[in-house]
Amino acid sequence: MRYHPHTPEDVARALEAIGVASIEELFDDLPHDLRDPEVDLPPGMDEAALLDHMRALAAKNSVGGPDFLGGGVRRHFIPSVTPHLALQSEFVTAYTPYQPEVSQGILQATFEYQSMMCELTGLDVSNASMYDGATATAEAALLAVRQTRRDRVMVSRGVHPETRAVLATYLHPLGVTLDVIDLDPLTTQRLEVPGDVAGVVVQQPNFLGYLEEMAAHTAAAHAAGALMIAVVDPLSLALLAPPGAYGADVAVGDGQTLGNPASYGGPSFGFMVVKEELLRQFPGRIVGQTTDVDGKRAFVLTLQAREQHIRRSRAKSNICTNHQLAALMATVNVGALGPQGLRDVAVGTAERSHALAARLQAGGMAPRTEARYFSEFVLPVSMEAAGVRSELARRGIHAGVPVPAEYGLGEAVLLSATERVRDEDMAALVGALSDMGVAQAREVAHG
Amino acid sequence: MRYHPHTPEDVARALEAIGVASIEELFDDLPHDLRDPEVDLPPGMDEAALLDHMRALAAKNSVGGPDFLGGGVRRHFIPSVTPHLALQSEFVTAYTPYQPEVSQGILQATFEYQSMMCELTGLDVSNASMYDGATATAEAALLAVRQTRRDRVMVSRGVHPETRAVLATYLHPLGVTLDVIDLDPLTTQRLEVPGDVAGVVVQQPNFLGYLEEMAAHTAAAHAAGALMIAVVDPLSLALLAPPGAYGADVAVGDGQTLGNPASYGGPSFGFMVVKEELLRQFPGRIVGQTTDVDGKRAFVLTLQAREQHIRRSRAKSNICTNHQLAALMATVNVGALGPQGLRDVAVGTAERSHALAARLQAGGMAPRTEARYFSEFVLPVSMEAAGVRSELARRGIHAGVPVPAEYGLGEAVLLSATERVRDEDMAALVGALSDMGVAQAREVAHG
Amino acid sequence: MADFPVIYERSRPGRRGAQPPRPREFDIEAAVGSENLREEAPRLPEVSELDLVRHYTQLAHRQFSIDANFYPLGSCTMKYNPKVNEEAARLFQDLHPYQAPETAQGALQLMYELQNDLAAITGMDAFSLQPAAGAHGELAGVLMIRAYHESRGEGDQRRVVIVPDSAHGTNPATAAMAGYEVREVPTDPSGEVDLAAFQAAMGPDVAAVMLTNPNTLGLFERKIRKLADTAHAAGALLYYDGANLNAILGRVRPGDMGFDVVHLNLHKTFTTPHGGGGPGTGRVGVKAKLRDFLPVPVIEKRGDEYVIDEDRPRSIGRMRSHFGNFGNLVRAYTYIRALGREGLREVSGHAVLNANYLRVKLKEIGFRVPFDRVNMHEFVAQPPEGMRTLDIAKALLDFGMHPMTVYFPLTVKEAMMIEPTETESLETLDAYVDALRQVLERAAEDPDYLANAPYETPVRRLDEVKAARQPVLRHRFGEQGAPGS
Amino acid sequence: MADFPVIYERSRPGRRGAQPPRPREFDIEAAVGSENLREEAPRLPEVSELDLVRHYTQLAHRQFSIDANFYPLGSCTMKYNPKVNEEAARLFQDLHPYQAPETAQGALQLMYELQNDLAAITGMDAFSLQPAAGAHGELAGVLMIRAYHESRGEGDQRRVVIVPDSAHGTNPATAAMAGYEVREVPTDPSGEVDLAAFQAAMGPDVAAVMLTNPNTLGLFERKIRKLADTAHAAGALLYYDGANLNAILGRVRPGDMGFDVVHLNLHKTFTTPHGGGGPGTGRVGVKAKLRDFLPVPVIEKRGDEYVIDEDRPRSIGRMRSHFGNFGNLVRAYTYIRALGREGLREVSGHAVLNANYLRVKLKEIGFRVPFDRVNMHEFVAQPPEGMRTLDIAKALLDFGMHPMTVYFPLTVKEAMMIEPTETESLETLDAYVDALRQVLERAAEDPDYLANAPYETPVRRLDEVKAARQPVLRHRFGEQGAPGS
C-alpha cells in the first residue's frame, strides 16, 4: 500500500518549484556510500492480504472463555458507548493541545479527567496522565526524593514486582537506595521508617490481592518525615478508602481497570495525584481552567515551567507524550458508569472474588483468605504454578498468574474475578482444578 | 437496561408542571379495560449479559473460510476507511435532511452519490436511493407504466427470481400484466415486444451470471415504444458497458456490491437512474445544488412535488425513508477505491471467476461456459443442489447457491468468485467437489 | 469563505486511495467480449485516503444528529440509538443470505424470536420482518388486506381506503399504490377522527381504514373501539400505522384495540438509527385471519431447527429480496431484549411525560396549542399569531438544536410538531424552551431577526426555488471552473 | 453564548448511564472490613448515556485533528494514521498480559517480527519494544549507555552527555534523569552541529552524545561520521533520537552512520495515532555490544515457539510493566508490512519533497528561512520582520488549519517549524501557503488583525497568565453556581 498522494505530475510540479531534478537529488546531503541500504523487509501488501495476515496472527492467540486473570490487569465490563466516544477520530488523531483555541475537546476532557482522579483518590491535583502505573510510581519516588532532598526510598514487597523493577531502574542512576520490606506473610507489617527516607511506597490492595493497613503505614512514613506514596487500583476506590482519607501524599497507579481493554498489557495509562503542596515538584502535563478574551471559560495547558520543553535538564521529568487517549477512555467510562455504576462494578468484583474463594474451599482447596482482599487472592497449588496456568489454558480457562518465589508462598497462583464472571465459569474453574489434582494443595501448602 | 434519564425528582418536577399526579394519569385516554396487557417478553438484561447473549447467537452462525457465494450479493474487499467514515455518528443518527442549513453533510454526500451513479450507469438523473434492487426494479416498472400509460411489463427470466417476485407483488394490485421471457438456455433470446408493453426488464449480467445482448434488447423495446429497464450490478459497471451506452431508459439495481457488507441480505440499497425526460415520473428523494443567501453553494432536497408528503395519493411512490446510509457507504467506498480501484476489483472478480471455471474443468467438472459471464456461472451437479451447498458448508466452504428448477438446467449451483478468492480457496472447493463425486456432473448435465 | 468542495473537486487524475488486490494478468476482452466492455471509464473521484478522510470528516461536522443535537422531529421518534446495538450488529454483518441455513441458525433464531417479540408487544398473531421502511410496511399490510378481500370474493367490490385528513402522506400514497381510491375523513374539534363523518364514509366499498393511534396530532383516538366496530361491521379491516407506537408501548396494544394489521417502524420505536434518511425497517404484523397472506419468507421453527419458509401459496409474495433489513433486525432485537417488558413500558411513560412537560412549557412562553389536552408522545403547537413556523425553525438552528417537524399535519396552520422522546432529560427540554423564548424575544426587538435567521450555520437560507427551477442534480464536470472538473 | 458545560454540570443526583451487571447480595463490610471502605462516595458525574454521548461528541467537534485538518506540527510527523491499523489493533485488544504464552503466540510472533523489522530499518542489531514514548526510549537508551560504561569500569568517570543547543527538551531532561550532566554544543551557521565546539566538548568524561539527524532544524548533519568518529575515539557512545526518522527511511540507516543506540517514535514515523497527546511508543534499538543491557523482557524465538525472555542478568531492568504499548506495536507492524521495503523508502522521498516545496513557496510570499538550503522532512522559517509567530499561528486557526510548531528550536527567534509529511497533497500545501498569504495581506491592511486573531474558533485567545497564577486544576463543586455543582 501507499499513503502518499503524489501522482507523477505532482512530483514533477514540486521538483520544478524546488529547482531540483529528482527526489534522489534532495538526499544529496546523505553520506553517499551509505545510501540506499539493503533493508531486509518483505514487500508491501494490499489491504485485503494485510488483514488476512493479521487475522492469521490473531488466530494464534486465544481469547474468551472463563477468565480469572488479574495481577493488576482485569477485563471489566466496558460499555459500548465508551470506546465509541473516546475513539472518535478527532480525539485519536490530534496531538498535544498546544493550540488551546482549537483543542478544547482534549483540554476540557483532561480537566474532567483530573477532576475525577482527584475525587477518586481524595487528593488535590492530578496531572494529565503518565505512561503506566509502574512509571507513575517511579516518578512519584523521584518526586519524593526532590521534595525531601533525601536519597532512600522504601517499598513494600506487596507492590507489584514489575513496578518495583521499574522503580529500581529509575532510582539506580540517581544513586537513590531502594529498600524492600517483606510481607508477613500476606501483608506489610508495621513499618520502621528511618529518618533518611524520602518516600514509602505501599500498594493497596497489594500484588497478592490483600488489603494493607494504609493508615498505619502512612503514620509511620510521616513520623519519619517521608512522603507516603500509595499505589492504588483506581476502580477499587469506588469502594475502598481513598489515599486522601488515610493521609497519603501521593496516589499513583495504573488506569487500565477504569475502562481500557487489556491489550496485552498496553497501552493503558498511569495516574498521579498529589497534595497541593507538592505541585511545584509535580511531573507531567496539567490542564487548568481560565477565560478567553471574551470572558468565556476555556482550558489550557498550564504550569508548564515544570516541563522538559521549558526547563530542559532541570525539568521535573523528561515526560513529553503521555497517555492521553487511554486517560480519555477512563474519563468517558467513569462518565458512562457514574458513581453508582462504578461502585456496582467494584462490589460485583469483590462479591465474585469472595464467592470464588468460597467455592474453591468447598471444592477442597485452600485459598489464602486469612487476610482481607478485594478482587484477588492466592491459591497454593500442588504442581508448578506456570504449569497450572498452561493446563487451565488447554481447558479453555484463563487463570492462574504464578506467584513469584520471592513471596515464599511455595507454588501458588493468583486468582481474580470480576463482576463479569458467571457461576458456571467458577464451576468450570473449580472442576478443572479438582480434575488436575490441585485440590491436594491444602496439605502441600499448609503442611 | 434503561435509556431514559429521569430520576424520581425529575418525574415529580415534570408531573407538577403538567398538573397531573402520576405518569399513569397521562394515559387516561386509553381504553381502561385494555390497559397494561400481559406482554410475553423476558425481563431486561444488563449490557454485559446482553452482549453475552448476542455473542452466543452469533456463534451459531458460521462465517469465514473460502467463499464462492453470489446470487447478487458478494463479499468484496471493503477498505477499513469506508465504514470508518460512513458510520460516523453524525451521519448514522441524523434523519432526512429537511433542514438543509444543518444537513449539508448528508445532502452533499447524496449529491456526490447521485453524480457517481450517473457516471457508472451513463444516465442523467439519479435519486437518493431506494430500498433495494428488487424494489427499485418494481418502481422502475411502475414508472414505465405511468410514463407510457400502458399496462403490460415484460421481464426476462434472467432477472433475479426474487426481483421478479417483487415485481409481481407490486404490479398485481394495479392490474398490470407481467410477462416472463424464458432463457435459451443461459441468456435471453431476441425479444418480440408487442405494442402494449410499457417496459422491458432485462438483467445484466443475468441471474445465472451470463451476459445479455443489451443493445439488441433495448432496440426491440424501443421499437415497440416501451422503456428499456436495465437491472445492473453497479460494480460490474466499472468494466461493462453502462446502460446509457446501449440506450436503456432506466438503470436499476442493488448497491450491495459497491461497498456494503452482506449483512444476511440487508440493508443494502437500491438505485435508480433515468434519462432526463423521465424526471417528472421519477420516484424518490433527489438532492439538488443551489446557493444560499450569501451566494454560497449549498445542497437541498428538491423537486419534492413528486413525493408522498406533498402529493399524497398522487405521489410517484409511497417511499419516504430510503436507504441513505447504505448509499453513503457506497459513495465513500467509491471515493476510497477511485476508478482504478473499482476497475481492479471488477477485473479481479472476472479473472478469479474465470480461473475458477478453468479449475473446475481441469477437475473434470462441467461448468456452463458456453455464454460469456462476469463473476458467476452455473455448475451442474450430480446430487440435489441444496445438498451440495450443505455438504460444502460442512467442509467449511461457503458455495453453491442452488439454481431454481424454473431454469430447466437440472440440479445445478451458481458459483461466483471475487477478487478476494485465493488459489488455495479454489483448490479447496475443487477438491471438495471432486471428493463429493460431483465431478460426474459432466455426463449427467449434458447427457 | 470559499465553497466547501465536492469530492470531485478534490480529485486529481491518477491519484489513488485504498488499493484492492491487484488483479492477475488476464485478457478481459477475450473473457467477457469487447462488445460488453465500456468504452470510457466512469468519471469517479481520484483522491488519496487522507483527502477522503478529511472530506467526509468535515462533512460529518456539517451535519446535525441525535448524537450531537437535540432533535425533536415530530412523528420521527428521534431517540437515543444505543451503541450496544451497533456492537451487536457487527457480530452478524458478514452473513451471506444464501449461505446454507444450517450455518445461519443464530440469525434465523434471532428473526424468529423477534417475530414473536413483536407479536407480543403489539398483540398480533404473526409478523413478517420483510418490509424495508414504514411506507413499505404499509404497502405490505394493505396488499394483505387486498388479498384477504379477494379471498372472500370481495376484491372487486372493495375499492376504497379511508384515511383521516391528518394522516401521514405515505398512507394515501400507499393506498394508491395498492390500487385503492382514498377517502379522507376530517378531524373533529377534539383533534380526533370525526365519528359521524367516519360512519358516513364507511360502506361496503371500503377495504380498509388506516389509522395512526395516537394520531399525528399526538392525541389518542378515544373512540378507537367504536371506529373499529364500525369498520368491522362493514366488512372493512383496520390498519395500524405504527409510527407512533412509542407512545403506548406496554400500555395498550393495537391488536387489543381491534386492529387487524400493523406496521412498526423499527427506526422509530426500536432505536435502529435513521442513517440520515434510512435504512429503516417496517415490520408488519397481522391477526390470525391474515396470517396466510404474509409476505414470504417467514421464519419458522421446526423441532430444534429454524427454517426459511417460502412455500406459502396464499402469500402476497415477496416485498423485497432476502429477509429484510437484517442488520436492523439485530439492532431492534438487541434493544427489546435490553429493556424487557418493564423497560419498554417505562419508555412510553417517560416519552409521554416529556412531551406533556414541553407542551405546558411552550404554552407558558406564548406558543399556541390548538388541541390543548393531555397529549401522548408528541403534540402540535403553533407560533404566536403572525409568526411563521419556518422562521422559528431557522432561528433555532443557531442554538445548536434541531427544529421540530414543520407544517405537518397539513390540517393545522403553521404546525410545529414536537416529539422530545423519553431519552431526553428535563434540562434539555428546558434549554429548548429557553431557546424558543430567546427567539421570541429577539424577534420582538428586531423585526429583521427572524427573516434572516439562521446566522451561524455553515450555509444559510437556501434558494429552494432556484434548486427546483434550474435543477442541478449531479456534479457538472468542467462547468464550474473547479480544478477537479 | 453560555460556557460549554463540563460533564459535572450535566450531572444530576441519581441519574444513571450505562449499567454494569447488578451485584448479587453481598455483605461488603464483612468481606473487606468497614475500616477499609471509603466513607463518602466520590463525586463523579451522573449523566444519562445520551447526555454523555452529546457531551463527548460536541467536545470532539471542538478539537482539531489530522482527520479533519492539515496539521503540520514540526518534529511531530502528523501524517495520516491508516484506518486499517485500527482494524488490525482491534483483533488483539482482549489479550491479557499474563495469559499463558502458549495462548498468545500470535502476539509474541508479531513482537518478535517487529523487533527484527525495526532492526532492519535502522541498521541496529537488537530492539526492545518496551518504552512508552520517545522520551521514555531516550531514558532506556541512555541507561543502557550508562550500564555499558559501568560494565567497563568507566561508570564514574563518564559524567556528561553532550546535546546540541537545538536539541528537543527531552534530550537534556533525559540525560539528567539518567544522572548525567548536560553539555550543550552550539549550532554552526549552516545549521548543523559546530564541529570545532563539538571536538572541544568531547573528552574522557563524556558518556554519550545525543543527536537528532536530520536535526531539529530539518537539516541533515553532513558531518555525521566525523562526529561519530570523534565520539567513539573518546570512548563515548552515540545516541540517535529517532523523532525525525521519517526523513531518511530506507535512504540511510542510523546504524550505518555510526549510532550505537536509537529510539523510534512509532507515533511519528510509523503512524500510530497521537491520541491527543499519547500514548506514543518509543522502541529502542542497539548495536550488538549493548544487546545484553536491553530492558526486559525481550521476545525470542526458540525453535517454533516465541518466548518472553526476562532472564537477562545484565539488563538495565524494566522500563515499564508488561511488554510495552502492545496495541501500538500492532499498528506499527501493520503499517510496516503494508508498505514493505519500497513503500517505506517512498515515504521519505515524498516527505522531503513536500517539505522543500513548502519552504520554497513560503519564501515566495515573504517568510524568512534562516538556513536556506535543501532541507529534509521539515524546515524552520520565520515570519516577516516585525511579526510574531504566535500571531501568525493564531490567525491560521480561522482557516481550519493547524499551525506549525512554534518557538522551537529555541535557537531560532520566532521559529516556525513546519513538517507537512508525505501524506499531504500539493493542493493542501498550496492552500496552506494561500492562507499564510492572506494572513500577511490582512495584517498589512489592518494593524489590529493579528493581535486579535483568531476570530472564529470556539474560544479565542486564552488568558494563560491567569491559568498559571490562579490555578484551577479541577472542577470546583458548588463554586460556579452551576446546576451540577
Ligand SMILES: Cc1ncc(COP(=O)(O)O)c(C=O)c1O
Ligand atoms: C405517521 C407516519 N406514518 C408513516 C411514516 C412512513 O415511514 P417510513 O418513513 O419509514 O417509510 C412516517 C414516517 O415519517 C410517519 O411519521
Ligand SMILES: Cc1ncc(COP(=O)(O)O)c(C=O)c1O
Ligand atoms: C526531536 C524529538 N525528540 C524527542 C521527542 C520526545 O518524544 P515523545 O514525545 O514521544 O516522548 C520529540 C517529540 O516531540 C521530538 O520531536
